Each structure stands twice: as C-alpha cells, then as structure tokens.
Amino acid sequence: MPSFDVVSKIDIAELDNAVNQxxxxxxxxxxxxxxxxxxxxxxxxxxxxxxxxxxDRVQTAKEVLLAKLxxxxxxxxxxxxxxxxxxxxxxxxQVIKLQQGIPVEKSKELVKLLKDSKMKVQGSIxxxxxxxxxxxxxxxxxxIALFRKEQDRLKLDMQFTxxxx
Numbered sequence: 277m278p279s280f281d282v283v284s285k286i287d288i289a290e291l292d293n294a295v296n297q298x299x300x301x302x303x304x305x306x307x308x309x310x311x312x313x314x315x316x317x318x319x320x321x322x323x324x325x326x327x328x329x330x331x332d333r334v335q336t337a338k339e340v341l342l343a344k345l346x347x348x349x350x351x352x353x354x355x356x357x358x359x360x361x362x363x364x365x366x367x368x369x370q371v372i373k374l375q376q377g378i379p380v381e382k383s384k385e386l387v388k389l390l391k392d393s394k395m396k397v398q399g400s401i402x403x404x405x406x407x408x409x410x411x412x413x414x415x416x417x418x419x420i421a422l423f424r425k426e427q428d429r430l431k432l433d434m435q436f437t438x439x440x441x
Contacts, residue, residue, distance in 0.1 A: 277410070278413045280408055280416055280437065281437050282378065282423065283404075284377055284434055291317065294341065295317045295344075299315055301344075302337055307336065312367065314328075321376075322373065322374055322376070325369055325372075326338050326341065330366075331368050334360055342355075353427070354374060354376075355375070356375060357373075358372065378404055378432065379404075382432050383399075383406050386399060386406055387406070389422065398410070
C-alpha cells in the first residue's frame with residue numbers, strides 16, 4: 277500500500293552556517309559598533325539566543341538572522357519567538373525556539389484535515405511525524421498538495437519523505 281511520511285526537520289549544518297554568517301555580519305556592521313550584540317545557537321540545536329544592549333539592536337540582529345536563515349533554505353515556520361527579556365546591566369535577549377518534529381496537536385489537525393477533505397487516505401501519528409497511506413499514489417499526491425496549501429495557515433514547516441509505491 278503506497279504511503280509517505282510528513283516530517284518537520286531543520287538542516288543543522290545550514291542552521292549553523294546561518295548563525296555564523298549572522299555573527300560575522302553583526303561584527304562588521306557600522307550600526308553595531310560598540311554594541312555587545314551576539315547570536316548564540318544552543319549546543320543541542322533547540323534554540324537560538326539573540327542578545328544585545330538594546331531592544332532595537334536585538335530586533336535588527338534578529339532580522340539579519342532571519343534573512344540568513346531564509347537565504348539558506350530554512351523555513352521561518354520552524355521558528356517560535358519568545359518575548360524580549362531584560363538580563364541585567366542594560367542588556368536584553370530574545371530566545372527563538374527551533375521546531376524539530378511535528379507536535380501532536382498539529383498532527384491531529386493534519387489528520388482532521390485529511391478526514392474533512394473526504395480523500396481516500398488515512399493518517400497515523402507516529403511520535404513526531406505523520407504517516408499517510410492510501411490505495412493509489414494519486415490520492416497521496418492530492419494529500420501532499422492539500423498540506424502544502426494549508427502550510428501557512430497551520431504555521432508548520434513540512435517535508436514529505438519516504439514516498440513508497
């Protein structure tokens with residue numbers, strides 16, 4: 277029976293490159309001269325911390341980071357922004373969480389979307405991914421098209437892997 281998997285993964289090497297490019301650009305930009313701005317990727321690749329000595333500089337550093345991520349092909353739907361917090365000594369930071377895997381509630385929304393569309397496919401939740409099975413591959417391709425159409429509304433980065441006939 278034909279099937280495919282819906283996953284949400286970030287390419288760690290591209291993420292690392294984007295963060296390093298952001299650091300390099302911040303260190304050379306004129307508007308960051310004398311500012312203690314920094315972008316730090318967590319060792320376990322679950323979040324990015326943007327630090328600076330003012331909220332405006334945090335926003336600007338975040339915009340540079342987002343541009344580098346988009347240029348490297350990392351979907352901005354995979355990011356969840358925290359609040360800008362004061363850290364003391366007139367410094368502020370913002371934590372950006374990176375989404376790896378599809379959360380269960382989003383998987384349930386995807387399964388409901390399949391059922392509401394009356395397609396002859398079934399979705400099964402498997403930890404942090406969703407497996408979609410059907411009788412023919414045309415139905416599966418229609419399901420992929422439906423997911424791509426709803427991707428912005430769901431605010432979810434999706435890749436389709438393991439397509440089997």
